[in-house]
Amino acid sequence: MAQMKFMCDAERCIECNACVTACKNANEVEWGIQRRRVVTLNDGEPEEVSISVACMHCDDAPCMAVCPTDCFYKTDDGIVLHDKDLCIGCGYCLYACPFGAPQFPKQNAFGERGKMDKCTFCAGGPADSPEEEYAKYGANRIAEGKLPLCAEMCSTKALLAGDAQTVADIFRQRVVQRGHEDGAWSGNPRADADSLAYDASQQG
Amino acid sequence: MTMSIPWQFLWRLPLLALMLVVGLALAPGVEAQADPDREAAFAVPAVDADTWRLVRSGETGPNYRDSRFGSDYNLVNAAGQTWREIRNRWVSPFGLIAIGAMLVMIAVFYAIFGRKKLDEPRSGRKLLRWSVVERSLHWSVATLFILLALSGLNILYGKHVFHPLFGDGAWGAMIAASKQVHNYLGPIFGILLVIILAKFFLRNLPRRHDLTWFRKGGGLIGKGHVDAGFANAGEKVWYWLLVTAGLTVVVSGFVLDFPNYGQGRDTMMWANVIHAVGALGLTAVALGHIYIGTLGTEGSLEGMATGYVDEAWAKEHHNLWYEEVKDQAVAEEQIGDEAEGDSPAPRSG
Numbered sequence: 175m176a177q178m179k180f181m182c183d184a185e186r187c188i189e190c191n192a193c194v195t196a197c198k199n200a201n202e203v204e205w206g207i208q209r210r211r212v213v214t215l216n217d218g219e220p221e222e223v224s225i226s227v228a229c230m231h232c233d234d235a236p237c238m239a240v241c242p243t244d245c246f247y248k249t250d251d252g253i254v255l256h257d258k259d260l261c262i263g264c265g266y267c268l269y270a271c272p273f274g275a276p277q278f279p280k281q282n283a284f285g286e287r288g289k290m291d292k293c294t295f296c297a298g299g300p301a302d303s304p305e306e307e308y309a310k311y312g313a314n315r316i317a318e319g320k321l322p323l324c325a326e327m328c329s330t331k332a333l334l335a336g337d338a339q340t341v342a343d344i345f346r347q348r349v350v351q352r353g354h355e356d357g358a359w360s361g362n363p364r365a366d367a368d369s370l371a372y373d374a375s376q377q378g
Numbered sequence: 379m380t381m382s383i384p385w386q387f388l389w390r391l392p393l394l395a396l397m398l399v400v401g402l403a404l405a406p407g408v409e410a411q412a413d414p415d416r417e418a419a420f421a422v423p424a425v426d427a428d429t430w431r432l433v434r435s436g437e438t439g440p441n442y443r444d445s446r447f448g449s450d451y452n453l454v455n456a457a458g459q460t461w462r463e464i465r466n467r468w469v470s471p472f473g474l475i476a477i478g479a480m481l482v483m484i485a486v487f488y489a490i491f492g493r494k495k496l497d498e499p500r501s502g503r504k505l506l507r508w509s510v511v512e513r514s515l516h517w518s519v520a521t522l523f524i525l526l527a528l529s530g531l532n533i534l535y536g537k538h539v540f541h542p543l544f545g546d547g548a549w550g551a552m553i554a555a556s557k558q559v560h561n562y563l564g565p566i567f568g569i570l571l572v573i574i575l576a577k578f579f580l581r582n583l584p585r586r587h588d589l590t591w592f593r594k595g596g597g598l599i600g601k602g603h604v605d606a607g608f609a610n611a612g613e614k615v616w617y618w619l620l621v622t623a624g625l626t627v628v629v630s631g632f633v634l635d636f637p638n639y640g641q642g643r644d645t646m647m648w649a650n651v652i653h654a655v656g657a658l659g660l661t662a663v664a665l666g667h668i669y670i671g672t673l674g675t676e677g678s679l680e681g682m683a684t685g686y687v688d689e690a691w692a693k694e695h696h697n698l699w700y701e702e703v704k705d706q707a708v709a710e711e712q713i714g715d716e717a718e719g720d721s722p723a724p725r726s727g
Contacts (some may be wrong), residue, residue, distance in 0.1 A: 182696045191445050211446035215429055218441055225453060236462045243553045246538035260550045262557040264533070265637065267646045268459040274451035286561070286640025 176337040177252040178295055178316075180325065182226045182331065185352070186332035189224035192247045193324035193333050197228070199295065200323035203314025210295040211368060212322055212377035226324070226333050228253060229275035229293035234295060251296040251366055252338075258310050263287035295335070296322040434642070450642055460669040460681040461647040468535060469651060473658035480662040484669045491598075494675045496690050503707040504686035505609070505700070513685055515574045522567040527661045529556035534654065561635050568628035575621055582617040616667055619660065627656040686713055 197210045210228040238246035238254065244259035246267075251350055256267075263356045265287055267276040278287035295334065298314030301307035307314055315322065325335035334341045432439055433453045444451065508516070524577035533556055591604045591611035592599075604610075605647045609617065623638070631640055641649075672679050677691035689707055694702040 194445055207449075208446045210450060211444055211451075213442075213445075214443040215433070215453065216439070216441050218442045221426070221429070222441075227453065236458055239466055240462050242533045242537060244541045249538075252392075258548070260553070261548060262554050264557060265646070266650075269643055269650065272455045272458050274446075274449065274455060280428070284636050287637070352450045 175250045175252075175337075178231060178336065179341055180228065180295075180322075180336040181334045181341045183227045183332045183334065183345060183348065184223045185348075187224040187226060188330055188332070190329065192327050192329060193226045195329040197293070198374075200315070201294075202277050203312060204291060207291050209275075209277070209291070209351070210377075211274070213279040214363060215288045226328075227273050227275075228324070229295070231272055231295055238273070240266045240270045242266060249297060251295075251297070253297045253316070255294055255297060255311075256290065256292070257300045257301050258289040258298075261289045262311060263289060267292075293322075296320070298300035316376070447449050454644070457644055457647065458473055461651065464651050464656065469654045469658070473534065473654065476658055476662045477665070480665045482606045484665060488669075488673065493673060496676050496688070497694055498690045500591060500691075501689040501707075502710050503689045504710055504713060505689060505692050505703055505707050506685055507681045507687045510685065511683060512577065513572075515577065516682055519567065519574050522563050522570065523641070523664060525559055525563055527657070527664070529559040530558040530654075531661070532659055533560065534658075564628075564631050568631065571620065571624055571675075573630060574619070575624075578609075578617060582614045584611075584614060587611075588614060603694065603697060605698055606696045608696060610696065612670075616663065621662060623656045623660055626655055627660060630656070660725055684713070 194208060194210045194212060194339050198208065203207065203209055210226060212224055212226045214222060215226040216222045233252070235246065235248070235254045237256075241256075242264055243260045243262055245257045246254060247257070247330070248254055255303070260307070263278055263286070265276075265278065267290060268274075275292045276290045277289055277292065280286070281288060293310050294314075296313050296318065298313035300310035300312055305348060306315070314350045320326070322335045334344060353378045429439075434456055436452055436455060438452050442452070484640060521628040532553065534547075536553060536556065543549075544552070561670060587605040587607070588611035591606060594600050594604045596610065596612050597604045630653035634646055634653060637646065662688050670678070672683065677688055677697070678695075681687040681691070686708075689700070689704070690702075
């Protein structure tokens with residue numbers, strides 16, 4: 175079985191936020207909720223880097239471990255989904271998640287949380303009919319044999335979605351092509367010095 | 379219309395040609411950019427280790443941007459994992475151990491010592507111990523405490539027991555009700571707790587004889603009775619536990635219950651840990667309080683139920699208080715006439 179993963183190639187992300195828009199559009203996400211966000215580090219500095227973040231569908235998902243209602247489950251594809259009928263809006267998944275994926279609609283007084291909403295890897299969720307599924311969780315593109323729209327839409331193909339092995343292969347190929355020994359991720363001196371961010375002022 | 383040729387600019391053409399030639403000559407240099415070593419020589423440093431350390435720390439630098447409106451998250455929020463480990467590895471198992479140990483201790487105590495019977499036969503004369511207001515407060519707080527304890531325990535442990543047992547439907551209703559009960563009754567409990575603590579404040583101030591009470595284990599160690607005023611030292615411990623741990627639980631509960639006052643996720647995480655630890659501890663101690671007040675001691679429950687206790691009970695358990703109020707003892711038959719009036723409760727300072 176596949177093990178679905180997102181990976182954002184920070185060297186390619188141009189902070190266009192198309193993934194955010196695509197996600198909202200594909201899933202008709204409730205007002206005030208944004209399942210995907212783009213984080214920019216060192217904005218405006220030479221080493222600026224942007225990364226698109228949503229639910230990472232963790233192997234050992236913290237949300238799943240702390241949920242008092244046991245509403246989370248993992249599909250055969252390794253996608254972390256949750257049952258909105260069971261969710262009580264306690265916010266524990268929000269505390270535990272390192273990526274800020276769970277969000278809660280706030281329509282009630284005193285900030286009382288509604289049913290949690292998060293990225294479903296465009297895999298919908300538990301419901302009796304496709305209409306109900308769409309209304310509650312958004313699109314189920316996986317069932318149609320399609321990948322999440324955020325990744326499909328990404329103009330620079332920074333955001334990759336799919337089987338972890340395939341995503342890793344694509345990224346490895348890029349790394350080889352760029353000449354990085356170990357991608358953009360590690361802290362070794364070579365990778366520190368080696369970036370595709372091009373600073374014309376330093377071109378002697 | 380014919381185009382006039384600007385002859386005067388023609389001399390620039392060779393110059394352009396020269397530039398083209400020079401440009402082409404430089405082309406291999408452009409090609410060389412694909413060489414990573416060359417590229418590295420003038421590439422800017424990638425995001426450095428300090429930046430990732432900043433990300434890990436949970437702080438955001440001045441040039442941090444998040445496209446989500448009102449987001450107060452970092453790229454990675456490692457604190458959540460700490461909270462998860464504290465909650466799932468420590469609070470959850472040790473809370474169960476504390477409550478379980480308390481139940482075992484009570485059972486063993488009951489098996490060895492049994493119910494504490496009155497030493498002397500009942501005199502039939504009664505003393506007013508708890509006024510209507512005090513009893514109403516006590517039972518309101520007690521009922522709310524039990525509801526909050528049960529719903530809280532369900533929120534912490536229920537999924538391991540009732541979800542597999544009842545299935546999605548019933549469990550869903552059960553856990554949703556638990557959350558509603560907890561969130562809506564919690565604040566009422568908090569307000570009533572403050573009122574009852576204020577009302578019982580004076581009689582729970584520590585006295586010298588309380589030390590003796592502790593030394594003699596409340597009368598369990600050694601012969602003879604230990605002195606006690608309106609409240610004995612054990613009751614005072616329970617009172618001051620409620621003042622400290624109880625109010626801590628109430629305050630942390632408010633932090634969790636009203637997320638609309640701008641408190642961050644980290645604040646709520648710590649509030650949650652404090653809330654759980656305090657509440658589990660209080661629940662364990664409350665089991666002892668319930669045991670002593672009902673099954674453990676003859677004559678105690680009727681005090682909180684009817685408001686009156688027997689003279690024999692007062693003499694035995696609260697001798698100093700008895701000395702103060704013994705003149706006000708009434709015969710059992712008179713109680714009906716008088717109790718409704720709720721005359722000021724006789725009490726010691």
